[in-house]
Amino acid sequence: MTFSYNHLFAFTENVFRSMGCPEADATLATESLLAADLRGVDSHGVARLIGYVRLWEAGRINPTPRVGVTYETPSTAVVDGDGGLGLVVAPKAMEVAIEKARVAGTGWVSVRNSNHFGIAGYHAMKALAHDMIGLAMTNASPLVAPTHSLDRLLGTNPIAVAIPAAEQPDFVADFATTTAANGKLEILQRKNQPAPTGWIQDKEGNVSTNPNELKDGGALQPLGGETGSHKGYCLGSVVDIFSAVLSGANYGPWVPPFVAFLQPPADPVGQGIGHFFGAMRVDAFRPADEFKAHMDNWISTFRNARAVPGQQVLIPGDPERESSAKRLLDGIPLLDPVVKDLETVGQKFGLTL
């Protein structure tokens, strides 16, 4: 079934209002969440709305958080999310990073006491309108085994970097630091199809192609495959440390699970989950026009590279931008189980999808 963006927006906004979010926060959360559906990252959009509602029901989301800066220097800040939706906390923290960058050239914000924030790319892209480079990362529920580990100690810990161009569309990289995001695995689970090797390991650390392996003690593997997973492990670790050890959030195996039926660890090492945001004013390095003209040249050089027959060289952000344009026009297709979940959510609050 396909729904218009505006239809899903109104429904989702009403759900967040029904949870007790103030009007402005409900709008902010809806924009953050639906950015995933527009950009084709189906796993992180309204498909997760029921998950947020269940966390709220379990008392693990504060619908009226006082999000605030608890410590700062000219180019840094720590933001406490007061247990709010990451979808609300993240845009506010990114705004702090952008304000810092306006004055100091760059701004870097580490966030504690937050929850899942949707897609990293959406937050990084907030910098673009200000001729800034945006960065966003977050830690997440431990599903990933470091190289040689049997224990799951890291989340899929995504990194997003958004870089402005002039005539060319902006460069927007947004990727999990695992070979495959958990959302891609969920799709294979639904379709009951095997996963490519390099995505998952079983509980003994052996290569597995069973998409349900995580339910049996298996783990996602860090980006890099058989001879390079230590590099994905490094990246995921840096995201964890910047997001949580800098801010005072939970890290590693202490990150609270997204699913409400699993309890957070009883011995937390911090508060909630952590994010990290950065904004760098392009003209803190060279005139913005000059930078963006060279970005245009960079992008067109890469886009016009000779490609493997039948393929083309894409610029990070191309597929998501195309998806956005298409879905704003044609609507957002939702799988039946997602529609059913949304209807369940609607019933809780007396809302019709």
Next chain:
Amino acid sequence: MTFSYNHLFAFTENVFRSMGCPEADATLATESLLAADLRGVDSHGVARLIGYVRLWEAGRINPTPRVGVTYETPSTAVVDGDGGLGLVVAPKAMEVAIEKARVAGTGWVSVRNSNHFGIAGYHAMKALAHDMIGLAMTNASPLVAPTHSLDRLLGTNPIAVAIPAAEQPDFVADFATTTAANGKLEILQRKNQPAPTGWIQDKEGNVSTNPNELKDGGALQPLGGETGSHKGYCLGSVVDIFSAVLSGANYGPWVPPFVAFLQPPADPVGQGIGHFFGAMRVDAFRPADEFKAHMDNWISTFRNARAVPGQQVLIPGDPERESSAKRLLDGIPLLDPVVKDLETVGQKFGLTL
């Protein structure tokens, strides 16, 4: 053959002096270069000394550069390396980042008009003594094909992140954004052994295990393997843009080759090669003692994870630290071709190895 660190240090320092480097710069360059040999990154140490000498003979290295800040804001700077050795330019630029961080909380420096700087990790680690997190990256000669590309548009573009701990040894990640660094491929070439799949492609973009494929139009592949190389492509691109588009260095296919027998492109888009450095004061986020105590907990949690039988979970930086300790005691083993190259260099300047 094995040489003591001090012996190789004195020889290398004399070589740089003979090239016309001022005394202090020769020392700086030697420290930067030999950090690779100590840390076990044999491809980037004295094995490359002859390469630097040949670039100098070709007039492509300025032995007496005036390295200076050409633009700055409270938390950023652009440094012009004046065509000097990256081994000299990089430590000076990192010092600027650290000074910025002292005042503004963080410091970010993009460098143009430089040359290859040895290993990224060495430069990132300079932040540790100041209770700062250090970042270092550089672009490099184009040997890597973006996902689906037949053209080589990126270097192995490494990223290093160094994070201080208290009792535990520091966290030091340092990795190329390709599945394998070019140095590892050079080792297979010398041994005439096949490369694992996922490292290289042939000139038509097919999987190849021939370690000499690059000489026949092949390319290194970005980190991530068959289903994830777009992520390594994203990472390598970000390194290229931060290092060169921000600073005004050459980027993508315009990066000058390290080997002196290949000419730099005739139509440069900037000056020399580019680097990017960052320093973040830990106490710009939370008290340093608190941060480092949690880093100790992070590190010991990961190190003590259950491991695949016969393996252990390492912390980024463990193998390099062990190598350093061992080689400072037992000396640095060099392959015969490397010794021969050093003797050739010695003869040029009337120096005995």
